[in-house]
Amino acid sequence: MSNNKYKVLIIEDDAVTRGSVSSLLLSSGYQVLEAENATLGKMLLSSHLPDLLILDLGLPDADGNDLIGFVRKKSAMPIVVLSSRTGEADKIRALDLGANDYVTKPYNPGEFMARVRASLRSGRRNAQEDELPGGSFTLHDLSIDYGRRRVTVGGRDIRLTQTEYNILSLLSEHAGKVLTYTTIIRAIWGVIDSGSTKKLQVNMVNIRKKCGKSPENEEYITNQPGVGYCMASDTAF
Numbered sequence: 001m002s003n004n005k006y007k008v009l010i011i012e013d014d015a016v017t018r019g020s021v022s023s024l025l026l027s028s029g030y031q032v033l034e035a036e037n038a039t040l041g042k043m044l045l046s047s048h049l050p051d052l053l054i055l056d057l058g059l060p061d062a063d064g065n066d067l068i069g070f071v072r073k074k075s076a077m078p079i080v081v082l083s084s085r086t087g088e089a090d091k092i093r094a095l096d097l098g099a100n101d102y103v104t105k106p107y108n109p110g111e112f113m114a115r116v117r118a119s120l121r122s123g124r125r126n127a128q129e130d131e132l133p134g135g136s137f138t139l140h141d142l143s144i145d146y147g148r149r150r151v152t153v154g155g156r157d158i159r160l161t162q163t164e165y166n167i168l169s170l171l172s173e174h175a176g177k178v179l180t181y182t183t184i185i186r187a188i189w190g191v192i193d194s195g196s197t198k199k200l201q202v203n204m205v206n207i208r209k210k211c212g213k214s215p216e217n218e219e220y221i222t223n224q225p226g227v228g229y230c231m232a233s234d235t236a237f
């Protein structure tokens, strides 16, 4: 499948950033739509139904976070936030509202495009989810068989506790999307208490140790300190 099937909307008031992101996407074969404010952005969202939204938070006529909520009411369209707000609380808020990923300015073009591709894949998987009950997940030599609750790396069985398996499968179902600590804790334990984050971190250390790294020496699961975790997504199309 060629990249140029994908239509990307950029909502960003800074003309320089908008132009550079636009050029980057165009040079990778994507179709690009641009909006310099939230009002125009909303119009383009409904008239063009883009495949992915790249969203600035500090917009002249709205806060970008309101747009995340606006999109999520109707659609699972992947959203990558591109913001100069670097605080953990800002990232957590946007991710919990439903953004797939959060990139801070100034951005690294190569890494940014990898995250765009990962978010597109995550969106495509969401669209297919209903058709593929049970099923499996594969990333490099890591495999998860959801029906059997079985995890292998390079064909070798990985022994995980129930909790470790539940966390790993949750992250894999949202591969390419950063899940905040709060989201994971709510999904796994239901309730949050003072020891929850520590408990999650201990489980994550064990999961990452047991699964190891990919043959290319990449982490299967990356940690955004203070924010959350993300299962990598195969970026090859």
Ligand code: CA
Binding pocket: 012, 013, 014, 056, 057, 058, 059
């Ligand atoms: Ca701005």
